[in-house]
Amino acid sequence: MLDGVLTEKARKDWNRLAENYQAFRQESGTYNEIVEIPAMLSLIGNVKDKKVLDAGCGHGYYSLLLAKKGAIVTGIDISEKMVELAKKNAVKASVQCQFFVCDLQDLSMFNSDNFDLVTSSIVAGYLDDIRKAFLEVFRVLKLKGIFSFSENHPILKGQWERDRQDRRLHWNIDNYFNRSIGIAQWRARDGGIIETSSRHRTVQDYFDALVSVGFVVERLVEPEPINNGKLLNIRRYESAKRIPYFILFRARKSI
Numbered sequence: 303m304l305d306g307v308l309t310e311k312a313r314k315d316w317n318r319l320a321e322n323y324q325a326f327r328q329e330s331g332t333y334n335e336i337v338e339i340p341a342m343l344s345l346i347g348n349v350k351d352k353k354v355l356d357a358g359c360g361h362g363y364y365s366l367l368l369a370k371k372g373a374i375v376t377g378i379d380i381s382e383k384m385v386e387l388a389k390k391n392a393v394k395a396s397v398q399c400q401f402f403v404c405d406l407q408d409l410s411m412f413n414s415d416n417f418d419l420v421t422s423s424i425v426a427g428y429l430d431d432i433r434k435a436f437l438e439v440f441r442v443l444k445l446k447g448i449f450s451f452s453e454n455h456p457i458l459k460g461q462w463e464r465d466r467q468d469r470r471l472h473w474n475i476d477n478y479f480n481r482s483i484g485i486a487q488w489r490a491r492d493g494g495i496i497e498t499s500s501r502h503r504t505v506q507d508y509f510d511a512l513v514s515v516g517f518v519v520e521r522l523v524e525p526e527p528i529n530n531g532k533l534l535n536i537r538r539y540e541s542a543k544r545i546p547y548f549i550l551f552r553a554r555k556s557i
């Protein structure tokens with residue numbers, strides 16, 4: 303495990319947030335539901351009989367979904383609590399998956415040339431060293447294997463400019479090139495606040511890190527919300543029609 307600032311913090315933060323995060327993700331009309339998940343599933347494509355690593359699997363949302371679609375899934379996460387939830391969820395849903403506590407930056411528990419697909423949803427920002435993580439992903443992928451990952455869009459390093467009635471005028475962005483650590487605050491069900499820390503990186507940082515370890519980037523997606531998002535959460539739908547909330551990459555190990 304790496305000694306960085308974020309990695310150990312992520313383990314503690316996500317252990318604390320795990321139950322609340324799962325509850326938040328089960329709400330209807332999250333940005334994940336109306337923007338990220340449909341885009342990720344379309345990027346991943348058919349997974350039947352594919353060997354998949356869900357890297358930073360959280361409570362197992364994608365692991366279970368992909369296993370139900372016929373994939374042979376292994377999920378890993380730095381948070382023991384998340385892995386515990388993922389295991390429970392798989393048992394509850396009678397879905398076969400394997401889960402391990404493991405740092406995405408050190409996949410030494412897996413052989414090289416092992417997976418057809420590595421997928422990683424909104425994890426990269428919590429990593430100290432994305433290049434090290436991407437090198438590991440490259441190593442464990444089979445030749446021609448796919449790495450699909452998503453992140454909060456780097457332009458989210460900003461805020462809405464609001465009028466006196468608190469209406470959203472436009473999105474302000476500044477210090478885009480300052481790779482600072484940002485804090486997100488999550489409201490827990492008991493009324494408390496739980497914080498997570500993540501590193502801001504630019505779009506080019508992600509692209510360059512992928513290419514530098516040998517990946518060929520096949521697609522870069524800035525998804526708009528699905529139409530049905532209107533019915534699920536009109537406020538979030540309208541926001542997501544104005545600015546990109548997520549960015550996704552599909553990269554291939556082709557050498």
Ligand SMILES: C[S@@+](CC[C@H](N)C(=O)[O-])C[C@H]1O[C@@H](n2cnc3c(N)ncnc32)[C@H](O)[C@@H]1O
Pocket residue numbers: 309312313316357358359360361362363364378379380381384404405406407422423424425428429
């Ligand atoms: C925003 S949650 C996303 C969870 C899941 N991918 C999903 O979409 O439901 C971020 C997850 O990344 C995990 N994580 C953070 N740093 C990690 C690391 N170095 N290695 C593996 N997982 C990590 C956290 O524990 C947390 O479960």
